[in-house]
Amino acid sequence: MAQDENRSDGAREADHVERAEDVPAATVGAGEEAGLAGQVRSADLVADVNLAQGVTYTPGELRVLRTGYVFRVNDVIRGEVPGEYVTVNDTGGVRPDGSTVSTERSFRLVPGERYVVFADRVGGELWLREVLQVHDDGAVVADASGRVLVGFQEGVPLAEAEPTFEALRYVRPVARASAPMEGPPDEASEPLPDQQGGAALEAGRHAPVDLGAVVDYLRAAQRQGSAPPDVLPGQGGGSSPSAAGPPVREPPHNIEGHSQESEPGPAGAGTAEAVLSGNYVTAFQSHFHFLPNDDNWAWSNHCRGSWNALVDNRLGLFAYKITTSDGQPIRDRLPVAGNGQNNVGVLSNAQMTAGGYDTWDVLSANGVCYTWTSGNRVTETDILVNPAIAGDEAQFRKTLTHEYGHALTLGHESARMALLYPGTFRQPPNHTSLWYSRADDHHGVRSMLDWVNANVAEGTWSVARFTDMATWSQAHAAPGTTGNLVMTRLVPETVARGGTAAVQFVHVENRGNVPAQNVRLTFYLSPNEVVSAGDHELASFTWNTFTTWWSGSLTVRIPTSVPAGQYFFGWIVTTDTAERSSSNNQALLLRDHTSGFAKVRVTVT
Known part of the structure; x- marks a missing residue:
């Protein structure tokens, strides 16, 4: 227990x-723009660097650790660096005994390694916001989780589904196998729309985009003020600027404190076994x-x-x-x-x-x-x-x-x-x-x-077993790749009676670990925001057994019996299996966060 x-x-x-x-x-409410294209425009510094030294210290007034990373700059993509070196601060660090203090946003970087760093200026100091890993003399770039980048789509990097390199984090989840997607419902369905990058990744591994391609993409994003044209898997490459980079030299001693690299913790701390x-x-x-x-x-x-x-x-x-x-x-x-x-x-x-x-x-x-x-x-x-x-x-x-x-x-x-x-x-x-x-x-x-x-100890946790079907107003644009979350949408939103429309980016999942039987996904037009089985039913799709999750596109037809007018569009998922919760079985068509998740009104003519 x-x-x-x-x-x-x-x-x-x-x-x-x-x-x-x-x-x-x-x-x-709303928030900032997603993706590297947005980050490069908002950051005060984006640079190709080598880490010379990381110095962990505790500021006098605080009880948490910070690390001052001293980078040697190879190339500045955005911002200005007055000299050969730049210091960027980050939350978190390692104590001499190997114990750590960090947040989910803390980066654990290694001296001598090469990175592309994004930093913001706060009170006159630079603070780390995002990091890309650079490997094999610039031939391979990976994200902070260790997944190799193979392209860009709508400003968001596309990466291999599984990590190749270690994550740049202090707290790392236990390794787990990916939960496979369910097959399509018994009735015809289609893949997620317009996701060429994701489809290409599903087909197999692809050549990584190199550092030159990444730098070119980031510079284009800064110049254009919007996401540059997509770079899909197989279209990578680049000019590989400064491939090897200059050797790392001892930086000026501009930070006083304890260096986690020069005084490592006890044997075994931070080793491959821990990873x-x-x-x-x-x-x-x-x-x-x-x-x-x-x-x-x-x-x-x-x-x-x-x-x-x-x-x-x-x-x-x-x-x-x-x-x-x-x-x-x-x-x-x-x-x-x-x-x-x-x-x-x-x-x-x-x-x-x-x-x-x-x-x-x-x-x-x-x-x-x-x-x-x-x-x-x-x-x-x-x-x-x-x-x-x-x-x-x-x-x-x-x-x-x-x-x-x-x-x-x-x-x-x-x-x-x-x-x-x-x-x-x-x-x-x-x-x-x-x-x-x-x-x-x-x-x-x-x-x-x-x-x-x-x-660790058998019986420590009594893992509950249950079924819990759920659906949301959103799906991942290309599951298995680093990419955007996108809102479910109906195309078109004005439909004649008897006409058809595509419901794109539908997501259904089982939050539990016991398969659901006879799962039914039904779409409705409703005169109000309360979607129920008494509304105008458009289409229904079924799975005999549902274990994990499914995302895709489905086609619905507007019955000729539906009066012309405006309606809310929603859907309900049901199962014959007893569920842990039934409150998460409904969703409503919404706009994205930039419009405050406004409810969509569908017009029937």
């Missing part, structure tokens, strides 16, 4: 969990909270519940601290970094500094999960939410559920339909559900829990 390894010493405190069931939901096993949790995490706002506290319950559904352990994966005298949750405890206690809170910049954390200006995020590890085991997680989004119910729910995923060792996932996709503002509010974690997120956590049971 999993035990709480961060239990408070105070006899007046105890742990509690509420199994918050999934119930109906709310709305959200193979990944990081893990062996106990439920019971958090102290600073959520004085009643709405934030109420919303947080379903964020925990979405993950707690994965185990049958008494206190789940996430519990919260209560006072034993009255059983009330502790909601007024300001978090303190690195104190051996788990924390959740909505903190201002001043409160972040007082608790020993970086400010939101430095972090540049809606939320963050600071993670402490020792020997690959997670020992503390502090989950913090930016007050700028704390009043937006849907965005708060998405952000906090996302950060809980990081507390369970999940990294960002840009190759599949997942809540852990970087940038939750791009994901629409659920139509009738308050659980935001997706099937891919669950698959990753189950892989970690199974690994703990097999390699």
Whole structure:
């Protein structure tokens, strides 16, 4: 049975969990542009560099680690560098004993290696925002997760489905096999539309784009102010500028502090064995909270519940601290970094500094999960939410559920339909559900829990078995490749009675681990936002058995009996198998985040 390894010493405190069931939901706002094309235009510095040295230190007023990376500059793509070297700061680092402190956005870079770095200027200092790995003298470029880039589409890099190189992260998920896509429904369906890059990747491995092609693409994105023409798999190549790069020399000593490279931790820390096993949790995490706002506290319950559904352990994966005298949750405890206690809170910049954390200006995020590890085991997680989004119910729910995923060792996932996709503002509010974690997120956590049971202590986790069909107003543009999440769409949106339309980027999944039987996906036109079986049915598609997920395009026909007018377009998925939740079985056609996820009105003529 999993035990709480961060239990408070105070006899007046105890742990509690509420199994918050999934119930109906709310709305959200917009955010910045996605993809490398957008990042190169917003960054203050983009450069091809070699890492000369990484110096880990703790600023005097903080309790977390930072690393100052000193790079030798080979080529500047955007911005200016006054000399031969440039220092870029990052959150996170490694202590002399091999333990780590980091966030999900922290990069763990290696001296002597070559990178393309993206950095923003905050208060006169440069802070790392994105990194690409450069290998084989510039012949191969990979993303931060280690996936080799093979092209670009709509400003987003296309990469191989599985990593070839180590991820540039301190916390790395346990290795897992990809969940294969279901076959199409019994009725005819079509692949996802206009995804030549994704289709090419599915056909097999392709030659990587080299550093020259990447630099050319980024420069074109900066000049044009929009995404350059696509570079699809097989069209890569490039001029390979400065292929080998100059040798790395000793940089000027412009940072004082402890160098993690010059004084490594104990033998075995950060070795290949650690990479193979990944990081893990062996106990439920019971958090102290600073959520004085009643709405934030109420919303947080379903964020925990979405993950707690994965185990049958008494206190789940996430519990919260209560006072034993009255059983009330502790909601007024300001978090303190690195104190051996788990924390959740909505903190201002001043409160972040007082608790020993970086400010939101430095972090540049809606939320963050600071993670402490020792020997690959997670020992503390502090989950913090930016007050700028704390009043937006849907965005708060998405952000906090996302950060809980990081507390369970999940990294960002840009190759599949997942809540852990970087940038939750791009994901629409659920139509009738308050659980935001997706099937891919669950698959990753189950892989970690199974690994703990097999390699650390048998029976640590009682992995729950259930069925839970779900559908969303969004799909991944090319599953298995790094790419965009795109909204489901109807083409055309004005249709004559008796005419047909294509429903593109449909996504259906089973969030559980027990196959669903006799699954039916039905599309409707509704005069209001409440889609039901009593509305105008357009088409229905079935699977005899449904185990994982399916994305694709389907064709619907408008019955001649439908009166002319405007309608909402929605769909419902059902199954004969008992489900963990039925609140996530409906979705409604929406615009993307740039229009505030406006509901689409379909015109029937």
